[in-house]
Amino acid sequence: MAVLSKIRERSMFLIIIIGLALFAFVLDPSTLGDFFNSSKINEVGEVNGESISRQEFANELEKYKQQVGGRVSEMQASKTVWDNILRKKIYKNQLEEAGISIGEADVWNEIISAQFVQNNPQYQNEAGLFDENKFKQFLADIKENNKLLWSQWSNYMNQIRDNSERNTYNNLVTAGLGASLQEGEFDYMVNNTKLNAQFVYVPYTSVADSLVKIKKSEIEAYIKKHSDEFQAEDSRDISFVKFDIVATPSDEEAIKNDVASLIKDFKIATDNKLFLSENDSDTSLNDNYQFKSSLNQKVADKIYEGEKGDVIGPYKDKGYFKISKITEVIQMPDSVKASHILIAHIGAQRVAPDVTRTEENAKKLADSLFDVIKRRRSKFGDLAKEYSSDKGSAEKDGDLDWFNYQRMTPAFRDYSFSGKKGDIDVVKSPFGYHIIRINEQKNKQKVMKLATYSRKIVASEATENQVYQKAQEFALAISKGNSSYFEIAKEKNYTTKPAVGLKTLDENVPGLGNQRSIVSWAFNSDTAVGDFKRFDLEGSNVVAFVTGASEKGLMSASKATGRVRPILVNKKKAALIKDKLEGDNLQNIAKKNATSVKKSNSITLKSPTLSGVGVEPKIVGAMFNAELNKIYNAIEGNRGVFSFKVTKRETPTALPNYDANRKRIADSRKRLTFKMYEAIKEASEIEDNRAVMYGGN
The missing domain is CATH 1.20.5 (Single alpha-helices involved in coiled-coils or other helix-helix interfaces)
Incomplete structure (x- = not known):
């Protein structure tokens, strides 16, 4: 409908x-x-006249999302993919204009030069050398028989091409970014020249703000004069009232009673995991031993006074009501010192690329080394150095030092903490096979295994309905139009919160988190300033109200006031101060302004700081070009207005050669590839229409 x-x-x-x-x-x-x-209908954007189709963008977006496995949001993925496509097309365009292309041979040579390709036994001949034909056959086989793996290789090869284009362009540009010996000398002299100066400083804060009036027309004039600095995207301002759905005291009491009603059945249950599952516990069974220090300290004493089979609770812990059943009680150290020899294999976690042994071969090797160690325990350290895949501990004869119960992988941990000093055995973990020797144990104490049933403390359906009703009544009152959104909120004692400057592709609303639906609604073509809507969010209801809309272009005076007004205020204050900073004697100027003459020694351009004032690059720059002992009056700085004279200029000792300085300048320029790209991007004609895909229409 x-x-x-x-x-x-x-x-x-x-x-x-x-x-x-x-x-x-x-x-x-x-x-x-x-x-x-029309291609425009199917375009997401355009770069230097080349369109970016919806299909191209969607394909790249899907690839990226598969690559990151859902670890980023839709809008984060969109931004990354957009940036990647822009970079690729901009570099390609630059190379085409220069008449340079990256050929298939260039890409192929880059691929077969990669170490992981060269060192893979699958692509080597009988002599253990890389065989290009074997690698070609491998690619041909997966292209025909393994579409998923071929897709991964295709993506990798495309990435190599993109990287080659980017690196080729950067290398061509940076090849011309050298520096001369004269530049090296100038850099050395400027950065090592030291000045002593005297100055009179009158801060802007010495003039009361009430003495300075800023008109709207002045702000508008400043914005127009500096229009490049005040370009704005489409934006929306909203205000919202949030109605949190929180469990009431009666909700909590009901949950607590429900949990308490399970104690009797929990106590006689023989399968604790099944009991938790059948009774819809909000947390699963934790089969680890638990130390007293890791439990909720309000109930830890009571739990540790209990015996096997006792059920303690209900108690409140981290947003849940819980009951805990003691299933096992033993003595265990709180920390262990152990050594190990790790025999990794193909398929194990964090396995190094050079490991080629199978799991079966790893087990045989571990058992063989174990037999040697059983006969001669003194061989443990030497064998760790020779065979262990854990190079960090191998250098220390396999020593892992002290570790607590939470640190190690479960199989390793369980053996180390349940065994005794001097025990040695082979233990399998996700990382491979470990030959473990328990060296020391300390602080033996009582530990328990607990089966804990949990029920999350959430609002009841009745409470949710009450919150919904409040939000709906608020929205209804606004819709009647008798009073404004803000008046009604104030009347009902609701707190209104602003979210200013939302952009069309934003997904985060300050104060609400990731709420893309609210941003989309605010930018919908049917939504105007003054419109409102109620949203059902996770854990709350929100009534949002559009308070302002700015279109793409020059920023309005109201939006820019926060940035422009302090600049104009200081300008006007400077004009008032300047009249009092005239004269040919610093002492008289200081006296006239009820201040004193200050001194600052060893001033450098590298660190443009004045004693008692702070960082003042404009003033220090002026000092470096000043004549000695000449008074310079009414110079505007960051913090105030200055009159100064330079009393001493100490130049550094000349060097026999400035090649080191020249090289440093050249190297620093060649590292600025990111700024180079940003400059090319700034000069490119880019049209971003992603808002059509993601914004409301």
Whole structure:
């Protein structure tokens, strides 16, 4: 029904569109397809006249999301993919203009030069050398028989091509970014020249803000004069009232009683895991031993006073009501010192690329080394150095030093803490086979295994309905139009929170977190300033109200006031201060301004700081170009207005050669590839229409 309603609302618009299309068809039938299949409709953007189609963008987005495995949000993925496509097309465009292309041979040579390709036994001949034909055959086989693996290799090869294009361009540009010996000498002299100076400083704060008036027209004039600094994207301002859905005291009491009613059955249950599952516990069974220090300290004493089979609770812990059943009680150290020899194998976690042994071979080797160590325990350290895949501990004869119960992988941990000093055995873990020797144990104490049933403390359905009703009543009161959103909120004692400057591709709303639906609604073509809507969010209801909308272009005075006003205020304060900073004697100027003459020694351009004032690059820069002992009056700085004279200029000792300085300058320039790209990007013609895909329409 909602869709039909929209169609009815826009029926005249649709009639006009269809009429224009049919009229074009009468004139030229081929234009009908062009009309509905216009490339603009299917474009996400454009770079230097080259379009980025929706299909291209969608394909790259899907690849990226598969690569990161859902670890980023949709809008984060969109931004990364957009940036990657821009970079690729901008570099390609630059190379084409320079008449340079990256050939298939260049990409292939880059791939077969990679160490992981060269060192893979699968692509080597009988002599253990890389065989290019074997590698080609491998690629041909997976292209035919393993589409997923071929897709991964194709992506990798495309990435190599993109990297080659980027590196080729950067190398060509940086090849011309050298430096001369004269630049090296100038750099050395400027950065090592030291000045002593005297100055009178009158801070802007010495003039009361009330003495300075800033007009809106002045702010507007400043914005126009510095228009490049005040370009704004489409943005929306909203205000919202949040109605949190929180469990009431009566909700908590009901949950607590429900949990308490399970104690009797829990105590006699023989399968604790099954009991938790059948009774819908909100946490699963923890089969690890638990130290008293790791438990909720309000109930830790009571639990540790219990015996096997006792059920303690209900108690409140980290947003849950819980009951805990003691299933095992033993004595265990709180820390262990052990050594190990790790025999890794293909398929193990964090296995090094050079490990080629199978799991079966790893087990045989571990058992063989274990037999040697049983006969001669003194061989442990030497064998660790020779065979262990854990190179960090191998250098220390396999010693892992002290570790606590939580640190190691479960199989390793269980053996180390349940055994006794001097025990040695082979233990399998996800990392391979370990030959473990327990060297020391300390602080033996009582530990327990607990089966804990948990119920999350959440609001009841009745409470959710009450919160929904409050939000709905607030929205209804606004819709009647008798009072404004802010007036009604104030009347009902609701807190309104602003979210200013939301961009069309944002997903985060300050104060609410990731709420893309609210941003999309605010930018919907049907949403205007003054509109409102209620949203059902996780754990709350929100009534949002659009308070402002700014279109792409020059920032409005109201938006820019926060940035511009302090600049203009200081300008006007400087004008008032300057009149009092005239004279040919610093002492008289200081006296006239009820201050004193200050001194600052060993001033350098590298660190443009004045004693008692702070960082003042404009003033220090002026001092470096000043004549000795000449008074310079009314110079504007960051913090105030200055009069100064330079009393001493100490130049550094000349060097016999400035090649080291020249090289440093050249190297620093060549490292600025990111800034180079940003400059090219700034000069490119880029049209970003992702808002059409993601924004409301």
